[in-house]
Amino acid sequence: MKQQFTAICTAISLIAGICLATASPVVAQDEKSLFGIDTGSVTYGRYFKAELGMAVPAFDSGNWHPPGPSDPQVFFDLSNENAAYGSIAMGYDWQNGYRGDVSLSMFGGVTSQGPWSYTVPTIAGPHASVSAKTSTIALMATGYYSPLEHKGNNRRVQPYLSVGVGLASNNMGDWTRVEPIGSTSRAFEGKSSIDLAWSVGFGVAFEKKREKGKTPLLLEVGYRYFDLGTAKGGTTPISSGRAPIEAFNFNNRQHVFSIGLRIPLEKY
């Protein structure tokens, strides 16, 4: 956990440093505005955006229901590694504080594993532990609201809020349950499933000072919380054994810290 926190802090510091360096170019004295203002440029219209970042999984309610009729539903205390995040989007900026885009986001494969935590109904353990690797692709429609821009502020730094909805394809690879005694493992086939997804987030957009005749360029640093629905494995045993009543599954929730580049496609 401490390592995750350190990694996140490092990433944010790096991103912030890049943004500040980009958004605050040194302006020569004779290039300063005679009106003493520094505003963003016209970014109205369609735009393309690409994002890269880090996804911090917050999987919860991981559980499976073993094949035995008297077996309880077993919940796990999952631990996950961080994963890469990438997204591309096409959108429209109305330049009145609102913009929206449709994005295709990819959440890198995350190996989640952990011992049993509790059972329903309660039955004394020990019970098997579990391990699975899951990746996700999400197609989301996201709306953004920039309150300062909405109020008529034209500065090049604009904070924003975001809300998105869409579909997520959760792809769980073959998953394994390991007996606590003897470490006997049994593997089951993976599965892909599509579920509803939503997200909320916030961030700051930094517009690079536009060079004459060039297209505006905006850097975005943001955080988004994604609920990507339920990731679920298959119930078919790979080698031997019986099929479980319910395959290993968990709520796929992820915190994403990202840096994005937004490029307006119109030039005014």
Add this chain to the structure above:
Amino acid sequence: MQIEKPFRKKAALLGVSALALSGFFATDHFVNQSGGKIIGSAFASSHSGSGNHGGSNGKQGSGHDHSHDDGDSDDHDHDDATEDDHTHEDSEGGKGKGPKYGGGTDASDSDAKGKRPVWAKEGIPEIELGRLNVARAPGQVLDRAYDEALSNFTVEMAAFYDLPLNQAIEKLRTEFGTLTIIDSPLQNLALLRDALDGSSILNTLPQVSNSNETLMAIFLGGASDKTIPISPETAYSIALILGFELSEAASTALATDAEAVRAAILEGHG
């Protein structure tokens, strides 16, 4: 920091709804609509669809009451208009907010005086606007372009915009490659909109002391396609889209000067 023009905030509010509509439906973004031309009713619909254009400028009381949309309006009494004969003083209409440019008038002012061009009665003539079509941008977009123009306005630019028209034209013709001027059509049109009320913000700078007519000509000529001639109909149409109605004389004068600027840019640009 923003440059606060009168009614700017009100205009921004007015712009929201029109922006959403125009954003959704004007996929070509002002350009190439109607094949790059604005034609009669086509103009009327697009104009009313983004009725904040004039209002966003904030230099008129109501940006929505454009009685010129159908071109058949009786609001503009020609008899009254001819009495004015485009004099600077008369064209102000005694309302303190009217046109200061050679008989032009705030398009929202139904009592406006000044002689309307003959073609105005039949609506907007069929003309090639090219990239001047960006004048139809929603109000807040023009506002942003206006602020951006001021944000980038340097001492070097001021030196050019301080020149008399003939010297500016000569500079454009012979030194275009080294001149630092505002070349964005949207920024030029935003500054034109600002100047159409009779005073340009550039003249508030100690480094610029130019006639408003010269500045408007440079803005319009600079905004235009290099290869599309600027006619009086062009000047009239653009001013109208920006929320001001020019008289025939004013349109002709502006077009003549702007055309000279455009031709100089074409020659200088090569």
